[in-house]
Amino acid sequence: MNIYRELARNGSKIRSACAKSAIILFVSIAIFNFFGQNALAQAAVTDEDIDRFIQAKMEKNSIPGLSVAITRGDRVVLAKGYGKTDGQTPVSADTPFAVASLSKSFTAFAVMQLAEEGLIDLDAPLARYVKSFRLNDRRGSAITIRQLMKHTSGVTDTAYPDMTVNGGWNKADSAYRNTVDL
Template identity: 45%
Template structure:
């Protein structure tokens, strides 16, 4: 099929405009042939995004880690079904997220961040001893932090160096690097991604996080095209590093707080990669919908119209902030007598504010870990609303108690 590049440009542009993505890059392959590689929009410096613009692919990196483990297993250096790290957990279970480890057991973002895969193993020692693999899927970056250390132990090479020598190099991915800690290790030609609030995209620095093995690859659309074109030969096995969607297609999404990405292998033989320099927020859970729309276009179907709720959610939160402020100012100016016991309810917004990282992790991530600082990256309007409501309600409660 000859891809209608004009239709692709119109599709991507409509999605980026609707979801307020400043910049997007797309790579499309069919079999081992590259069909299209294009950039859209701009980076945080204002320069146009091209096929050579470096962007984070976040958890799409897990597919590369899984390939590294597979290479060493094929060479006889790793036994996928033999427990590792003095635990009951096998490499296969780590790669499939069935190790028994979860963010609840080890809150990987809230704890002190390691500086190497070896330190990540040390941090997880107690959890590893207690882990009981039961076949249940529990997604956590920790599994792939540990997988990175497996690569180091089996190869005798530092993890990022192994990827460069045995994965990126052979595939010709000369614009790709793997890092250990954000933002410290980001390459000098990487431009900041963006946060989003109240309709505005703002350049932001990615929070300090350990990302080796889990979500530490920075690459370009041009290099992702080479990666996708190699998949027929690499033939992803057992779904390790990939996930099956409801249509039976292999894919994986990636989210940073300042960027999102995704890759998709369709049943019709296409490979699709989308890289965006806009972070995950309420109403923007990544590039999943855009990948699906591109797949529809390639298969001759009419893609659904874009439908981002990003701005709508922030406007609702802004209205709630103004309403909370107005009601509390009115209550301060026209105090009425209430039973003191009822004033205890004024601390509810503060309780919600303090509990919001845990609640959000349960509602949107199945128990995923997030810090309060990262929550502010994820949804500043939510934090502002709860913060304003907390301060104003406590002020009203104090005034009425004193009166």
């Protein structure tokens, strides 16, 4: 089975999974903020307190399973899994989870920090910063960082054509021109 074909058929499930992944991230941050570094350092918060907090958030947000790691400095204070995977396997601290499209947010955040610091120009060609970036199509040299971040570069996916919108460059280029800049 082609994973990308399956992803295309189940788009709403994927969006739901991404939303749940985001919730996992925010639950982890909330745990840290809720209990705070000092509370963890003083052992005022027990593992049972954390368990109750996480399980309540999982129930409220219909999260079937998640893995949490709480650190203080370079020390892991708690690493534990909760719930089950889609295959009904119990989640452990070592259960791998797909990051999927969540990485786009982190990448965009880092790129925008670089742009704010004046270290990169969003409208400069990507090749200025990634010297090894080369496409067989001569138009590839004009692809900008902004276009990549907005998914309007016109780069088609020949490895997974079932995930590519027909129309290629012209359609994407037109969409870019009609899009309001960030």
